[in-house]
Amino acid sequence: MKKTGSQILCECLINEGVDVMFGILGGVVIPFYDTLPQYPQLKHILVAHEQGGAHAAEGYARATGKVGVCIATSGPGATNLVTGIADAYMDSVPLVAITGQVARPLIGRDAFQEIDITGITLPITKHNYLVTDTASLATIVNEAFYLASTGRPGPVLIDIPKDVLTSTAEFNYPEKASLPGYKPTVRGHSSQISRAAKVINEAKKPLIVAGRGAIISQAYEELKQLAETAQIPVITTLLGISSFPESHILSYGWLGMHGMAYANLAVEECDLLIAVGMRFDDRVTGKISGFAPNAKIIHIDIDPAEIGKNVRVDVPIVGDIKPILKSLNKEINKTEHLEWISRMDLLRKEHPSINIRDTESIIPQYVIRQIYEITRGDSIIVTGVGQHQMWAAQHFWFDKPNSLITSGGLGTMGYGLPAAMGAKVACPEETVWCIDGDGSFQMNIQELGTIARENIAVKIAIINNGYLGMVRQWQELFYEKRYVATSLQCPDFVKVADAYNIPGITVKDKIEVIPSIKKAMETEGPFLLNFIVEPEENVYPMVPAGAALSEVLEEPLKKVRCK
């Protein structure tokens, strides 16, 4: 049967299991929106800004593992998606971004709101499409979802000219995408797996570093089994947090610029580093020449191009983490590593890293620990970018799989609120806390409108230090305290929330912290807490940019070095 491009798009989205999309319409996508009433199973959430839509789709995708969908009109609508698409690219988030384009006869003439969005997003998408005829639309949508969700997930953009939406074509949904140039390796090479097993069985001081790949692959059980069988300490990357329960006896926190000193020091001491679904980002490795200097490296990743990109690898295994670990575990000997584990425990004892000082004023660490205590860790935590993000990652205890949603690779301020909104829409039964900075929050503050209208019960905790704190910390430590352009004059966030009919409390006294968090939890619907915290608190430990992990600063200018 013949259908219009708009109808075809809707049917395809339904076929792909899409239940919600985040977007804003405009001239060239009206035909699509016009067909939405015919497809009530497709829920559309109108956001206030396309960037919010893209991050909401990311939050949805990261909370569920399903593909998130965002929609924008041509021109400025499309360019407003760019940050969200780039964020999804850096953090391997499955996303399909649909943009309207001017009608085909106008393309190339600088028509009103014409922008070359496929050109712009070329280096930040896994793939992208400009649809040139209605008959190819179904195939393209099918391919887009397949590409976004398989192999190493990522964003795919589909740019659809207005007249492709309004023209008709025969509609048959393709059963399976056929892409000759795209064949992700899923099963690891068995001889490589055996080589890795041999190296693990021989290691005296092995260390697992788990990244977001372990979460994407949902390899929680397999990872635990590997660690437990051979008694291997586990640390994670920032994005790997919640791939392994942090209260597990073999968990030793996370590494990198603001990771735990003991985790960073362990990297220096280990004789084998088993990298599971991570990509050796510079924030994770510190100075690359000083990274794991005494270790062999096993690197398991689904993306062959990650192997050897940043560090030398002794045993690469390309494929999906879960089945690889499953096979690997069969060849792993039961071991104890008593000496190594007690060394790790000593490192942790000597460099506790995340103790919280007893203070009279409110410090951010305390707020986050209280959110942890009151939720008993049973919450999805979504953050902005800055100091509060690091404190959230340090002081919340992540035991629940996939419970931290944070912008890692791109470090996108403004990510928190819309991503939390998307996560809550995806998981209405879960408690979702957005731990945001006063600077970050203001970058997508407009989504309070969406949250209010749709009654999305996100609990918001603003760590209000009156600064672009993370930058201020760098100015303090490396630019002799010249605080140029980092001090903020924030509006009264509770009044802002109130204007949207969202209840909120400003918390200035330490004794109010616990009751206010309880109040937010007890109140139905969204709630905003504005915590006025110590303005010049710094995040430690810290590995200065360009330094080796072993050069971690544990406290102001006290260099840690043990042995």
Add this chain to the structure above:
Amino acid sequence: MLTAKHTLVAMVTDKPGVLNRAASLFRRRGFNIDSITVGHSELPHVSRMTIVVVGTAAMVEQVRKQLEKLVDVIKVADVTGEGTIIRELALIKVKATPSTRGEIMQIVDIFRAKIIDVSTDSLVIEATGDEDKLSSLYNMLRGFGIKELARTGCVAMVRGGAKSAPIDKESLKDIQ
């Protein structure tokens, strides 16, 4: 670390924009490309690219893998080595007076090149060969005054019966 010239052969689907995707990738990852050519292959809907890149073995392997990651790229092989034929075509417009013409023609003969256009004050020479041959021809002619040079960039093929960048049957089935 040792840098060397590597020749990569890429089999790609002939979708619009595929050259742009490859070029964008090289630029953004800071890979220095000597030359890149694209044209038809023996397979319908499959184009063939030849890329010459200078770098360490590890860097070239990154280029190969990043290229292969592009959805429109089916297969990339590093064909650098003795068993590979590499050819390039050059058109050279050189100044020629009645007194120098004879000498130029001799050089052209030695290089087994061809003169394809003659005018009162110039000659256009067509030459094929590998990089070295074309460069030495160019150097020999430089003294006469080069007016224009156009080189195509390299194409490459491995000797013998095997394919340079074999595509498995599975993928071929998907090409329509």
